[in-house]
Amino acid sequence: MGRRPGSRITIRAIADEAGVSIATVSRVINGRAAVAPATQEMVRQAAKRLGGLSGEPAAPSAEHAVYVHCPYMLTDYFGPIVTSVVETLSLHGRRAIVQAGEIAQSGTSSLLALPGQADIAGAVLILPPGSTEDLLSLHAQRYPLVVIDPREELPEDVASVSAAHVAGARRITGHLISLGHRRIGFIGGPDNWLASRSRLIGHASALAEIGTLVEPALVHHVVEPTTEHGYRAALALLDHERRPTAIVAFNDKTAAGVLRAARDKGLRIPEDLSVTGFDDSELSQNTTPMLTTSRQPLEEMGRMAVSLLMRLVAGHAVDTLHVELATPLVIRESTAQVR
Incomplete structure (x- = not known):
């Protein structure tokens, strides 16, 4: 079946026609990896039937x-998110124009110029700051x-991919509750961040299941989720006359x-204080003790975002525009039974 005059063939169309994956089609077209000769021929014949792409590899x-x-x-x-996005785009035969770090911190005003750039098919935006007006x-x-x-x-009609923040936080606090903790401190990120609000909801939900309310005095939000801000917030919690037996940290x-604040207070981890993180970053395995945390599927978030974008670029209907990926609990040495 040929394509309509003037229309542009897509890798997905070839994949559907040949009965193979998009990644396989991309490898055949770009000559980037070994593909069985029979599969190569099947892809080339499918492309030919659709009226596009010669049999020669093309960048x-x-x-x-x-x-x-x-x-x-x-x-x-x-880093892992951006790397995953770029690598997945490559599998789809697409270049990535990456704007990151300080050069990208002027806001999202450059977004408004994108529709006028014929060489850019779409956009992936990672934790865009400030107002969503331009978006x-x-x-x-x-x-x-x-x-x-x-x-x-x-x-609801803006496509997004995120971690399951509510479920992840509920699972972490539920783990602490199972260890006998009831006075649990909570250090959230900036209080206007969706992830921070969602994790507080998950934390409160776990406490509500045992008939306990969140104590406002045990909740602190930091202006930036860094080690230094976590240290200061922890000192405030540990100075409470009835200090918590466990602290849930934003990341x-x-x-x-x-952990540093607890040591400065002469507390042992986890004997005197249990501590949890979020992300399961490399740091979580390099603290003493290693952190119990919730794993964010960063690479999968990047892959899923590209998959969604490719469907939008191709004009396909997408039933699920808001995707949340599971955040499994990773138990290590920083949590223990309450004394």
């Missing part, structure tokens, strides 16, 4: 580019975009700050 063209916006340093959190303006123009780990709640970095 991805500029029209296949995708804009990747990450206004943060590519550290142990953002929504771009979406109103039906521009293909996907947000990874949105900072603010998005309308592994803030949890590392809690």
